[in-house]
Amino acid sequence: MKDATAFNDGTGCEVNKPQLSCIALVDIDSAYASMERVFRPDLGDRGIAILSNNDGAVVAANKAAKALGIRTGTPHFKVKDIIEKHRIALFSSNYALYGDLSNRVMMAIESMVPAYCQYSIDEAFLDLSGIERVEPLELFGRRLKQRIWDWTRLPVKVGIAPTKTLAKVASYGAKKYPATGNVVDLSQRDRQRKLMALMDVGEIWGVGSRLRWQLNELNVHTALDLADQRPKDMRRYFSVNMERTVRELNGEQCFPLDDSSAQKQQIVVSRSFGERVTEFDEMFGAVTNYTVRAAEKLRSQGGTAQLFTLFIRTSPFSADPQYSKSVTTRLPWPTDDTRAFLARARTLLESIWRPGYRYAKAGVMLGEIAPLKQNQADLFQGDERPAGNPLLGLIDRMNKKGLDIRFAAQAGPAGKMKQARLSPHYTTRFSDVPIAKIK
């Protein structure tokens, strides 16, 4: 990945971009649960839990549900009793709803700041440059929170700080201490240090459980302990990213707002089947769908991929005979063209397909992702443009508008998910709009 990073001065910090005076992290509180609540005033303070694709496991839960013992990642059947006993409202994931509400939050953000960068479906980093000259940042944060609520009925947390990593720290404070009203301004150094002293190092952005354990070995326990390490040492013991984290904790911007190195290095689209698949054609249809979806995701982040992986497997939780196999191919050039992947999908699937098994899951993975370079296309003459084909962009836009343009090999309804508790598509289908009683 050559061009993914702009850090090249050896210290791990960016040299040529002007520093932003302040950054805010906005994130939606218990996003999926809050989104399910928007059109359900009857849910009140009830616990809410959301199931994964295919209703397999809990992927999200609000505070009330967590307090009752619901943990994300737990298989559905293990929490059935708690859910029934405590009347926790349970939903299948409704990504049409979540995506629409997420866009609305981003639009509300856009109406108040000069620049922002969406980080995930429920988080965005905002550039607050210049705002401190107009009004106190904390006040601005509260106005932003209020506007998002006013427009979307969604509660958010706002963390304000000089760097992205510190904005994450601020957001942690906004969540942990309700007295803050979910808005924390950490632009002052003494406040940063005070909060970091109370924060476990494992809570720091980018420090996972393995790194936490290794840091503990070095007697680094709190976020402040980490901030007080020498950046160069951290690079030597861990990686350049850990050095950047330490610098960021000290107020030095190392992760730019629109971070292309945050571009996903890998795109995975996989599903468990609602019913076991035993026929090749059905499997091929499913795999084709995943390939189309993965290529769409790739284009939406403006990337190209060169590695194409396909996998199929039976269910490890069943008594069926077991089989699991994946295969990877490297394309002759990086591409974002659905057809280039599809052209290889059948051969790949044929190479790993074994008849007689009851397959439970399949997926595709795109790897070696790099940013799309427009001029690349000009190097190649002829019909197969390796990347950046405007036709595909057009198809993506039309499909987004609700049309259903499919590639020839793509399956119809095959591979449909089990979604027994799906809420209505309140905001995207006229047939599903919420009801208001005339009273």
Next chain:
Amino acid sequence: MKAIPVVDPKDCPKALVPLFRDTVAAGFPSPAEDYIERQLDFNELMISNPAATFVLRAEGLSMIESGISDGSYLVVDRSHTAQHRNIVIAALDGEYVVKQLQTTPGFALKSMNGEYADVIPTSEQEIEIFGVVTWVVRPMV
């Protein structure tokens, strides 16, 4: 299909460009061709803040003068500040209901339906207004 630039886009940055135009292989071009505009878009008319606008459907009997009937689609703008006499969506007893807001002489949610009474909240009661109904859409045939 080829678009023929009529004006240099640099000279006229705001010129409207039709999304599609006819291919005219032979004969005269349509005299209307230079006057093509976009078609009417009801979103433009009815939605001033897409981020805050939701569509709900009314259910139940209502008083005729309100203009809202069973099955009407209600365009609701949450960013619109509710004012005296606005039709609003309120959360009452766990459901969204259509009421008329009254702020003077006192706060009340006036009934839109003869079978229901007006709601006058007590001082400690908090009523959530979901949003203001800005448009009503209903079929006439």
